Amino acid sequence: MNKLMGYARVSTRQQDIDRQETDLIAAGVRRDDLYLDHGVSGARASRPQFDAALNALEAGDTLVLTTLDRLGRSTQNMLSFADQLRDRQAALRVLNLGGGDVDTSTPMGSMVFTVMAALAQMELEIKRERITDSVTKRRAAGKDLGGRRQAFTDSQIRNAARLVGAGESASQVARDMGMSRATLYRRIREVEG
Template sequence: MTKLIGYARISTRNGATDGQRAELLAAGVRRDDLYVDEGSSGARAPRPQLDVAVTALEPGDTFVIVSLDRLGKSTQNVLAFAEGLSGRGVELRVLNFCGGDVDTATPPGPMLFTTMAALGQMEHEIKRERVLDSIDRRRKAGKNLGGRPRRITNRQIRNANRLMEAGEPTALVVRDFGMSRATFYRRARALGLMPDQSGDEKPEIDDAV
């Protein structure tokens, strides 16, 4: 028997869990088939309940979410996830997509993948151009990006992370920003851009944004 498997992700910055849960239940998801990750923020934050939900899916089931951003911040990653579900014979239903409820099992369903693919490509180009333009402006202003600055700002860490997510090699990105890999990973964990694997490192004090 096919089922509706629901998933909700609540970030550390937003404790409003009831909204997503209520919408998924109203869409027909049973409480026993609803999986919620609470306190998950950042593109690389662990989401154990998402893994459990995906494992529970069987061919013919439908994976239900309130909005695409519950799966991740990168449109390209979300598209890959959706295509993975399709390859397993699982449908995807998004309750709030372009102002409506879209299900890949219905005639308007292909629009979901087409739109996500277009947005993913646009997102990639925008991120890459924005960060590279910033680097170019700093070079023209005579600021040396090749050496290691005394202070790496939070903005630089976020921009470096955006470049890496857009596909730029890590070695080249950290070189352009004048930092080491270790500095980037430590600061990225402190900003919640990736999970903290050590649990005992103290983030550097940096008020710049």
């Protein structure tokens, strides 16, 4: 049959999948043969549309991806997947991999895919290591780790505590500040603690 089946994925629902879709269609994939996962992490073993694309593949077909990271995160999973495709007599084509296409139906494409899968996993592990190291160093130095900023200063929380101590309803003070009573009490404990 020799069909091209396209697969695109974004990890969050807020991300845009249009660019991947456009690239796959430009590579010759028919719109009816596109499988799109929205809000699905590449680390998950089961991805509904990815599984559907695999089930639709027949001997001679090619699964087309825009980039290698759309396939998965570990070299072992990627190589296992490549073996599954070979067993089905199907191929994998990755657009934009090292400046060109890689097609696993050829011996050279298969070798390049194997090397690139290993490099992709190494890159991910190095990135994780750097992030962990950075967080550890910032914590040790007492620096800010980012995240959501406190909406109220310690001074504002102390003033709220004074109001509660003077007989004001904690629920009303919290409501006036735009937070829950539990959050107000937690913040007072943090500031006074």
